[in-house]
Amino acid sequence: MIQMVILGAGNLAQHLYTVFRATEGLEVVQVYNRSQKALSYFNATNTTTSLKELLEADIYIIAVADDAIAAIANKLPFTDRLVVHTSGSASMHMLHKKNRRGVFYPLQTFTKGVKVDFTKIPLCLETGEKADFKILKSIADAIGSNSYKISSEQRRALHVSAVFVNNFSNHMYRIAHEISEANNVPFEILHPLIQETANKIHTLTPYMAQTGPAKRGDQKTIDDHLEKLDKDIHKEIYTLLTQSIAKTYGR
Incomplete structure (x- = not known):
């Protein structure tokens, strides 16, 4: 079982949450967002508005606007854990080096309330360590997505x-x-x-x-x-x- 925390409560975060919860072998243990109101969508899972209250997990997925990625990554109250973002244009190195870094980027257009089929969505993966790539690849395989090893520049x-x-x-x-x-x-x-x-x-x-x-x-x-x-x-x-x-x- 791969346990994960989603940081963010917007459009993409909701789609990821939905597919992860419906997939055997994956567990969303917590969702974080600054605003409590936005967390109402995730009421079947533990939620928090405080980074200090984050639960331990195998992977932390930052699904927020590009200009907020670094701020959240810098404030994470732990080290040496796998932290990834979901941006198409932000470098993996935007994430703080105190943690293991990666990218989990679904190349698709997402609209709130419109259901998507992740088996038809390519996932672009990048990590700093080979072992972490295996974790991202296993998540992609679990939800049925084709995955590709893609560098930040690509x-x-x-x-x-x-x-x-x-x-x-x-x-x-x-x-x-x-x-x-x-x-x-x-x-x-x-x-x-x-x-x-x-x-x-x-x-x-x-x-x-x-x-x-x-x-x-x-x-x-x-x-x-x-x-x-x-x-x-x-x-x-x-x-x-x-x-x-x-x-x-x-x-």
């Missing part, structure tokens, strides 16, 4: 890539939703196209999957689209992306 690159494929692409959906609504067109008409675009990269590289007027060099269609767009910011985004695609394909 993880930073992955996080930037993730912003492009998730955050930026979702913002494109939001713009498309705004444009379709403004023209009384149901946004759900675009759902099959969104799905097919995502499906393609399972069998093709993004380079090979690219289509559209920018790749074809269809300037007439590009000019028509720009004329249709009302907002300057939308015109700027369209133009920048068009230029990037055209340059990629030698147009």
Whole structure:
């Protein structure tokens, strides 16, 4: 049985807590958070608002905003225990060296209240000691996730890539939703196209999957689209992306 303490009570902490509690061989013995109110989600487990009251465990998982990781790690009232954070962009060395350090980063978008399947979420693992890597790997295996040994520098690159494929692409959906609504067109008409675009990269590289007027060099269609767009910011985004695609394909 691997015993763990989760430090943090936000979105990711809740998802980790849920999957850990449902997994044989894993036990969340305690959840810490500064605010008692936020701990109501974890009422089936021991909770505390004081770092001085932390229970002994095999691993301490810091699941908080990046700018709060170091502050919590520095205040932990013990040494030589395994402490990991869950950030995609923060270095493992942000954690205080008085403890054994590691990273347990699930590469996925998490929304509060939306159930996720951890068997489909890759976990990026990093530790300073080989024995500790085995602990993280055993947790990943227990919840059914594929795990990868990823360094802090590699993880930073992955996080930037993730912003492009998730955050930026979702913002494109939001713009498309705004444009379709403004023209009384149901946004759900675009759902099959969104799905097919995502499906393609399972069998093709993004380079090979690219289509559209920018790749074809269809300037007439590009000019028509720009004329249709009302907002300057939308015109700027369209133009920048068009230029990037055209340059990629030698147009």
